[in-house]
Amino acid sequence: FTVTKQATTPFDGQKPGTSGLRKKVTVFQQPHYLQNFVQSTFNALPADQVKGATIVVSGDGRYFSKDAVQIITKMAAANGVRRVWVGLDSLMSTPAVSAVIRERIGADGSKATGAFILTASHNPGGPTEDFGIKYNMGNGGPAPESVTDKIFSNTTTISEYLIAEDLPDVDISVAGVTSFSGPEGPFDVDVFDSSVDYIKLMKSIFDFEAIKKLLTSPNFTFCYDALHGVAGAYAKRIFVEELGADESSLLNCVPKEDFGGGHPDPNLTYAKELVERMGLGKSSSNVEPPEFGAAADGDADRNMILGKRFFVTPSDSVAIIAANAVQSIPYFASGLKGVARSMPTSAALDVVAKNLNLKFFEVPTGWKFFGNLMDAGMCSICGEESFGTGSDHIREKDGIWAVLAWLSILAFKNKDNLGGGKLVTVEDIVRQHWATYGRHYYTRYDYENVDSGAAKELMGNLVSMQSSLSDVNKLIKEIRSDVSEVVAADEFEYKDPVDGSVSKHQGIRYLFGDGSRLVFRLSGTGSVGATIRVYIEQYEKDSSKTGRDSQDALAPLVDVALKLSKMQEYTGRSAPTVIT
Ligand code: VG1
Ligand code: CO
Numbered sequence: 001f002t003v004t005k006q007a008t009t010p011f012d013g014q015k016p017g018t019s020g021l022r023k024k025v026t027v028f029q030q031p032h033y034l035q036n037f038v039q040s041t042f043n044a045l046p047a048d049q050v051k052g053a054t055i056v057v058s059g060d061g062r063y064f065s066k067d068a069v070q071i072i073t074k075m076a077a078a079n080g081v082r083r084v085w086v087g088l089d090s091l092m093s094t095p096a097v098s099a100v101i102r103e104r105i106g107a108d109g110s111k112a113t114g115a116f117i118l119t120a121s122h123n124p125g126g127p128t129e130d131f132g133i134k135y136n137m138g139n140g141g142p143a144p145e146s147v148t149d150k151i152f153s154n155t156t157t158i159s160e161y162l163i164a165e166d167l168p169d170v171d172i173s174v175a176g177v178t179s180f181s182g183p184e185g186p187f188d189v190d191v192f193d194s195s196v197d198y199i200k201l202m203k204s205i206f207d208f209e210a211i212k213k214l215l216t217s218p219n220f221t222f223c224y225d226a227l228h229g230v231a232g233a234y235a236k237r238i239f240v241e242e243l244g245a246d247e248s249s250l251l252n253c254v255p256k257e258d259f260g261g262g263h264p265d266p267n268l269t270y271a272k273e274l275v276e277r278m279g280l281g282k283s284s285s286n287v288e289p290p291e292f293g294a295a296a297d298g299d300a301d302r303n304m305i306l307g308k309r310f311f312v313t314p315s316d317s318v319a320i321i322a323a324n325a326v327q328s329i330p331y332f333a334s335g336l337k338g339v340a341r342s343m344p345t346s347a348a349l350d351v352v353a354k355n356l357n358l359k360f361f362e363v364p365t366g367w368k369f370f371g372n373l374m375d376a377g378m379c380s381i382c383g384e385e386s387f388g389t390g391s392d393h394i395r396e397k398d399g400i401w402a403v404l405a406w407l408s409i410l411a412f413k414n415k416d417n418l419g420g421g422k423l424v425t426v427e428d429i430v431r432q433h434w435a436t437y438g439r440h441y442y443t444r445y446d447y448e449n450v451d452s453g454a455a456k457e458l459m460g461n462l463v464s465m466q467s468s469l470s471d472v473n474k475l476i477k478e479i480r481s482d483v484s485e486v487v488a489a490d491e492f493e494y495k496d497p498v499d500g501s502v503s504k505h506q507g508i509r510y511l512f513g514d515g516s517r518l519v520f521r522l523s524g525t526g527s528v529g530a531t532i533r534v535y536i537e538q539y540e541k542d543s544s545k546t547g548r549d550s551q552d553a554l555a556p557l558v559d560v561a562l563k564l565s566k567m568q569e570y571t572g573r574s575a576p577t578v579i580t
Contacts, residue, residue, distance in 0.1 A: 001164040001182045003078040008032045014040070014155035016148040018366040018524035020134025022120045025064050027527075028131045032161070038072055038116070039161035040154035041135050042079045044147055045114070049138070051080040051184075054110045056100055056136075058085075058092030058194070059118025060230040060264075060299040062125030063257040065090045068118050068133070070169050073189060077180065078162035083110055083188045086172050091255060093230045093300035094119060095401065096198040098140035098394035104197050106190060107177070113138045119299040122265035123527065126258035130527045141371030141395025145503065195237045198400075205331040205393055206404045207411070208242060214411040216244040217418040221290035224403065225251040225274035228260040231296035234400055249290070251277070259298060266295035266304035266387055266399075267580045268311060279309040292410065292426055296399040301367075302387040303402035307426025313442050313550075315346035318383025320433050321405045323352045325381060328412035329405060331393065332380060340370055340382040343492045343507055344519045344535040346440035349383065355437065364494045364506035365521065371395045372498040385444060385535065387580075431547070439546035440539050441553045445576035446523075447532040447567070455522055455530035458570040462508045462520055463491060465564075472510070472564070479563045480556045484514040492519075510564075515539040518561045532571070534561050551579075 011030075014021055014037050021037055028034050042050050057072045059065050069090045076084050083106065092100065094117055101112045120132030135143045135151070143151070170178050170189045180187045202208075214220050222245050226232035232253035239245040251273055252260060263270040268280065275281045279289035293306040305312040312320075322339050325332040338359030341349045353360035359378055363369035367388065373379035374392040383389040388397035389405070406426070413424040447455075465472055466489040473485050492506040510518040516538040523531035536557050540546050551558075561567075568574055 001077060001167040001180055001187070003183055004163050004165045005160050006032070006035070006163055007160050008036055008158060010156050010158055011036055015152045016134060019121065019142065020117070020132050022123060022130055022132035022525055022527045024527055025127055025129060025131045028064060028068070034068060034071055034133070035075060035161045035163065036155055036158050037133060037151070038075050040151050040158055041116070042075070043154045044150040049113045052082045053114070054083040054085060054106065054112045055081050056085045056092070056097055056112050056115035057118070058087035058090050058097060058115070060093070060121070061089060061091045061255045061257060062118070062120065062131060062259070062298060063127055063129070064131045065118045066172070068131070069172060072116055073170065074164045074167045075162060077164040077167050077182055077187045080184050081187070083190060085112060086170070086189060086191045087194045088175060088191060089173055090118065091230050091233050092194045093198070093234060094396050095301055095390070095394055095398035096194040096234070097136060098396040099198050099201045100194055101136060101138065101140040102394060103201060117299070120527070121299050121525065122263070122297040122302060123525070124259060124263050125298065126261070129258070136395075139371060139375055139395050142366070142368040144368055144371075145501070195234050198234060199238060199242065201393060202238065202401070202404060205329065205401070206408055207330050210411040210415070211404065211407045212243045213418055214407060214414060215239070219418070219420055219423055221292070222249045223251060223274065223277055223290040223293040224249060224253070225266075225271055225293070225295040226253045226255070226300070227262055227264040227266065227271060227295060227297065228252045228254065228256040229264045229296055229298040229300055230255050231300035231399055234300065238400060264298035266297050266302050267578065269578050269580070271295040271304060274306070278306045280306065280311060291423060292406070294403045294406070297387070300399045301397045303389060303399040304387055305402065305406050305426070307430070310427040310430070312426065312430055313346070314383060314387045314389065315341070315348050315385045315440060315442050316430060316433065317402070318345070318381065318389050319348035319352045319437070320429060321389065321402070321409070322349060322358075322381045323356070323433065324409045324412070325405070328408045331391070336380040337377055337392070338373070338379040340373055340379045342366070342369075342384040344521065344533070345383060345385040346442045346537045347515070347539065348437065348440045351437045361497070364492065364503050366524070367395075367397055369494065369496070372496055376498045378497070385442070434546040435543045438539060438541040438543075440537055441548070441550045442537050443550060443554050443558070444580045445534040445536070445558070446578045446580070447571055447573050448526070448577040449529040450532055450571045450573065452530045454570045455532050458532065458565055458567070459508065459520060459522060462565055466490065466508070475564060476560055479560050483556050483560055484512045484516060486510050487513045516557055518557065518564070520565060534565070536561055
């Protein structure tokens, strides 16, 4: 092949958000748009991570992925990359990409130093929906802000990119290596099934025999919904072929470019079919729901865990996994190095860390902040309220890992009653956890696609109010007399304990005397307008009061949050788009 230097001009707005660049497919389809971002990324990396390097290119398989794989491959070749690794049909879950970077060794002994992940995660896909791209580094984790800032600044000055126009498209529907020769030497495209590497890693972490005993036990029933995302490419191999679950326990496990028209976000609103099946929906069916249900998002890094007629909040989930990991999961048998959560995630994990005497960290939203802690051996398990849970086996959150972690806990608690008899259920485990540690009532209100100007004004007002807590408390007293006083208010700022870097403006916090919290953030993953997230949390230590309905328990605080922020006044919205 030959190398073409293509002249180009910058596009506005190519700033990577919480997790890469996410825009409408039609934006990405503009001539040079994707190319500018990819070249800006190559230019932001140290030369030895481009020239002669091995780079993974794959994603959740959403619409435009196949075109993007071919474009990025041609650009990689032109930029002197030695090998590109591609998942069959361009499919590779975000956690599998992380695992492949860290673990896979090519037939010629090569190792990858990074990856372009093609996903907009939980955002819908299809010709009129979202596409996305982000870069992960040699540790398997998202590029840190120092790199994404450089990528963005490159996008504002770019004037040309390199591409091998005459490199033929590679058939990515069959596994195998295709070799080419270019001006600087050979270039290979290696297409493979990443579930092999991923399953190997999962087997080195969990006791598959113990989980299989649970899944094949006559008194245990199971259900997994991939929402037509890339998790489906792993679910059958793992849950059915390896662990003996019945094929009928898989829902929507065929990956589709448009996720079957759905919103591949595993929560009570969008995972409708699973929610119905688990007995949490509106239609009352006579069929007995399964004991355990779970769902994933488009790129399979998120998870929702459900018991029979029971929802586990993600903030509780990570706390419960941390509290039970050492006994239930072989990978953690020698103890946890530490635990971490994102700032808006509830403090349920803090209480576990305190009780078990574990190192604990609170980081800004977005998985990239956990990576440094893990690389430094300071953190084993971490999680976010946004249905993200994971560990230091990779540097991304991991949806299937979370399900295997829960199945491991269930297998451990039930090891003596799998022949028949009464099982310890998901609900039992959660209620027992609350009885021991207290309960953090928690909810999140999302206002999606709000006018950007209005959202900024709302946030600005919440910041300026922080200068007088006595005024804030006067206002709150007028709204509700039954909530405690605000004792501190700030914008969250994080100093990375490993590299000392500082991230400012990471969410507006109002902290109450009884441990309750209100947090306000603008989303960094949307593609149009602004999304306002309101996080509402209240701690209840008294074990006789931990069984309430969470929306009831939180009603006073919700009232305060909406009136204090003047939500309706600024946004014109009388109700949130999604409540989780
Ligand atoms: C959201 C979540 C955040 C998560 C991020 C990426 O970000 O709140 O916790 O890490 O999505 O998840 P934001 O900025 O929209 O609040 V994924 O599964 O979309 O890569
Ligand atoms: Co995701």
